[in-house]
Amino acid sequence: MIPQEMKELYDYESRSLEIDTLKTSIEEFGQLEPITVVHVNGQYLIINGVLRYQALHCLEKNEVDATVLSIDSESKDFSLTDLIVHTQIQKVKSAKEKIQEFISILRLDTGDSNPLRDRNKRYDFLTNSLGKGWSRSNVVMMVNVIKWTKKNGDQLNLVEQVFEDKIRVSEAWFCVETLAREDYGYDKENESQILDKFLKGEFKKEKVEQLVDIFNFKRNEGSTQIKILPIKTDNYEILHGSIEHIELPKDMEIDVVFTSPIYYKLRKYGDDPNEMGWEKTPKLYAERLVDSLMKPYERLKDTGSMFVNLGETYDKGQCLAVIEHVVMEMVSRGMFYVDRVIWKKDSNKPISNQNHRFQPSYEVVLHFAKSKNYYFNRFKIKKDVTDYKISRGCKDYGWDGVNYYVPNFYKQLRTIMSENELRDIVTVQTNTARIKHVDGEHYHPATFSQMLPAVFLSTFCPKPTEGYTPLIFDPFLGGASCGRTALMMGYKFCGVELYEKNVETSKRVLNESLQEFEPRALDHLESQKEYVQVA
Numbered sequence: 059m060i061p062q063e064m065k066e067l068y069d070y071e072s073r074s075l076e077i078d079t080l081k082t083s084i085e086e087f088g089q090l091e092p093i094t095v096v097h098v099n100g101q102y103l104i105i106n107g108v109l110r111y112q113a114l115h116c117l118e119k120n121e122v123d124a125t126v127l128s129i130d131s132e133s134k135d136f137s138l139t140d141l142i143v144h145t146q147i148q149k150v151k152s153a154k155e156k157i158q159e160f161i162s163i164l165r166l167d168t169g170d171s172n173p174l175r176d177r178n179k180r181y182d183f184l185t186n187s188l189g190k191g192w193s194r195s196n197v198v199m200m201v202n203v204i205k206w207t208k209k210n211g212d213q214l215n216l217v218e219q220v221f222e223d224k225i226r227v228s229e230a231w232f233c234v235e236t237l238a239r240e241d242y243g244y245d246k247e248n249e250s251q252i253l254d255k256f257l258k259g260e261f262k263k264e265k266v267e268q269l270v271d272i273f274n275f276k277r278n279e280g281s282t283q284i285k286i287l288p289i290k291t292d293n294y295e296i297l298h299g300s301i302e303h304i305e306l307p308k309d310m311e312i313d314v315v316f317t318s319p320i321y322y323k324l325r326k327y328g329d330d331p332n333e334m335g336w337e338k339t340p341k342l343y344a345e346r347l348v349d350s351l352m353k354p355y356e357r358l359k360d361t362g363s364m365f366v367n368l369g370e371t372y373d374k375g376q377c378l379a380v381i382e383h384v385v386m387e388m389v390s391r392g393m394f395y396v397d398r399v400i401w402k403k404d405s406n407k408p409i410s411n412q413n414h415r416f417q418p419s420y421e422v423v424l425h426f427a428k429s430k431n432y433y434f435n436r437f438k439i440k441k442d443v444t445d446y447k448i449s450r451g452c453k454d455y456g457w458d459g460v461n462y463y464v465p466n467f468y469k470q471l472r473t474i475m476s477e478n479e480l481r482d483i484v485t486v487q488t489n490t491a492r493i494k495h496v497d498g499e500h501y502h503p504a505t506f507s508q509m510l511p512a513v514f515l516s517t518f519c520p521k522p523t524e525g526y527t528p529l530i531f532d533p534f535l536g537g538a539s540c541g542r543t544a545l546m547m548g549y550k551f552c553g554v555e556l557y558e559k560n561v562e563t564s565k566r567v568l569n570e571s572l573q574e575f576e577p578r579a580l581d582h583l584e585s586q587k588e589y590v591q592v593a
Contacts, residue, residue, distance in 0.1 A: 060111070061103040063139045070108055079183040080113035089114065092123040096141065102126070105142045153221040157204075160184065160221075166204060196227040203227070206234045213244050214253060225257055232256075232263055241274050287565040294541060294551045294568045298561050301350045301533040301554045302334075306357055310552070313433075313528035314519045315354045316511040316540050318367040319347055322380045327536075328557040340371070344383035348391055354531050355393060358428040363518045364393070367401065367510065369421040375413060381422055388426060396425040396432070401510065402485045423484070423514070433520055467508070467546050468579040472586065474509040475516060486510045508543045515547055521584070522548040538564035545571040548580055 060070075083090075093107025102124070104111055114122055127141075161167055163180055184197050200220065207217055216230040233253045237243055247253055250273045256266045289296045297304050320327060320335035322343045327333060334350070337343040355364055371378045389395050401421045474486060486509045511530075519528050530544035535553030537560060544551040545568060555561050 059101060059103060060108055061105075061138060061142075064104065064108060064142055068108070070112070073109060073186075075179065075182045076109055076186060077113050077116065079179050080109055081117055082179065084110075084113055084117060084119075089119075089123050092125045094125045094127065096127045096138070098138065103138070105138075153218050156221045157217055160200070161204065164201060166201065166208075191226070199231045200227050203230050203234055206238070210237070211244065213247070214257065219257070229257065232266075236266060236270065239270070242270055246273065246277070287569045289561070289565060291572070293545060293572055294553075296535065296561055296564055296568070297552065297554045298558065299554065300556050301353060302346075304353075304554055306353055310357045311359055311529065312354055312357045312531045312552075313359060313362050313549075314515060315351075315358065315362070315364040315531045315533070316367075316514060317351075317365070317532045317534050318536070318540075319350075319534045321369050322371045322378065323373075324369070324371060328559070330556060333556075340378045340380045340383045341387075343380065344387040347384060348387045350533055351388070352391060354533055355426070355428070357531075360429045360431055361433040361520075362428045363396070363432050363514075364426045364428075365511070365514050365518075366424040366426070367421060368424065370418075372413070372415075375415070381424075385424060388424070393426045394429060394432075396427050397482060399423040399425060400483045402483050423510075425514075425518075433518055435517060435520075467574065468576065468583055470509055471512050471547075472583055474513060475583075475587075484510070484513055486513065508539050508546075511540045511543045512547065515543065515549070519549065535564055536560055538567040541568050542571045546575055546580075548575070548577065 089110065091107070091110065093104055093111050095102040095104050097103075105127075107124075111122065163184060181194055181197050185192055185194050188197075200217075203220070204217055212218075214233060216225070216233055219225045220227055220230050233256070236253060237247065250269070252266055252269045252273065255261065256263070261269075289298070297306075320333070322335055322337075322340055324335070326336075334346060335343065337346060351364065351366065358364065366384070368381050368384060371380045385395070385398075399422065401423055403419055403421065486507050515530065519530070520526075522528060527548070527550050529550045529552060530540065532540045532551075532553040535541065535555035538553060541551045541553050541564065551568070553564065555564060
């Protein structure tokens with residue numbers, strides 16, 4: 059009989075599909091595995107094999123194969139419940155064992171010639187036995203994956219990865235569909251490794267389809283000459299490494315430092331185990347950050363300024379006062395503290411309702427200078443000047459030549475400078491003029507608007523002249539947003555970047571900026587300024 063302890067431990071009332079599958083198996087092959095019983099007080103109590111027993115009972119079998127355990131029921135250590143749990147511990151199966159069971163139950167090796175009703179029972183049995191993630195549709199999908207890989211090979215180990223719970227059934231089937239395309243296959247996958255990177259989570263399905271199309275186009279087009287972009291030109295230089303360890307040239311003179319360093323405990327930017335931003339306390343973070351900022355600060359001209367864009371960090375609803383720690387540390391090092399400018403961001407990401415504070419809509423830009431004699435030139439954009447539009451082939455505003463256009467950068471720059479009239483609240487939306495990544499390029503998760511540094515450079519940095527071009531410096535280069543702004547405004551630029559993947563992006567961005575730089579557009583923009591005398 060089935061003991062009450064067994065019924066209390068396990069649910070046998072909703073297992074009819076499994077019982078029906080066992081009935082079919084027993085009818086065809088007989089009882090292959092005995093049930094386990096224990097003899098207690100003159101009764102045989104089932105402790106393993108309840109479903110097999112119920113299937114045999116439904117088949118009206120008079121005999122049941124059983125293994126009888128001998129237990130000292132008078133022992134104080136005896137517990138029927140403990141014994142039941144012990145015998146229910148299932149063997150931990152390897153992925154290959156699970157695969158073989160799957161194939162055997164559905165008879166994929168021998169061909170499933172059974173009636174549809176029997177096949178459906180087998181599908182339902184697997185849905186129940188395999189557990190979470192194995193809906194009937196996933197079982198059917200896995201059947202198709204196995205059939206395809208048996209015929210075409212499984213170089214990506216799709217089947218094994220599914221049963222090791224490394225990938226989902228739908229991901230394996232998507233790979234099969236992609237490999238089955240007329241314009242793709244294992245030969246091209248071995249060359250491009252697009253699906254391999256998809257399975258590692260580097261990009262999504264939509265990106266796979268796009269990359270396959272790009273790969274086929276470039277493969278059919280033939281080899282193309284690769285343009286090697288420079289890390290240093292007359293106008294810009296990228297220093298690859300950490301600002302903490304790089305030695306700046308002794309003769310370097312910086313006019314403006316503008317940077318957005320790694321924020322405290324918000325995200326990882328790469329695989330460097332000593333990456334800044336993960337110190338134990340905000341104080342330690344502030345000390346390490348300011349250690350790094352002191353290097354370019356020492357190279358600032360007496361008229362130079364340093365701008366540091368920072369966001370605050372919260373932990374379990376508590377503000378960590380990161381910005382205050384950084385300010386106090388910079389002041390303690392002798393830096394001349396000018397101002398705290400609010401960067402108003404109306405398009406900030408919303409916060410969870412679990413956070414009981416106002417919706418964030420700003421970050422700060424800390425302004426420090428080398429001395430009280432820092433460069434400053436107050437201006438405002440004339441309100442009565444209509445924005446210009448220069449199109450291909452036209453002549454306007456007294457300019458000579460044809461085939462000229464005004465890059466979008468200068469239109470956006472004029473708009474930003476017109477909207478922000480030297481107040482300590484600057485409005486620049488995060489999605490305005492951000493760096494756009496190209497196919498195959500590493501995605502940087504924290505690029506900011508190129509218009510943000512433009513507001514400060516326009517006021518706190520001297521204009522380039524025929525005899526001198528000011529130098530802008532960024533110790534945390536990232537995607538080169540500040541560098542692009544500096545070059546498009548006619549300045550020279552130098553940046554430091556830890557990660558090679560970001561260096562490659564920055565080389566492209568800075569090289570393209572040099573090609574797009576249009577001094578006539580910049581001169582025209584300058585002509586729209588009205589400089590205001592400071593009393």
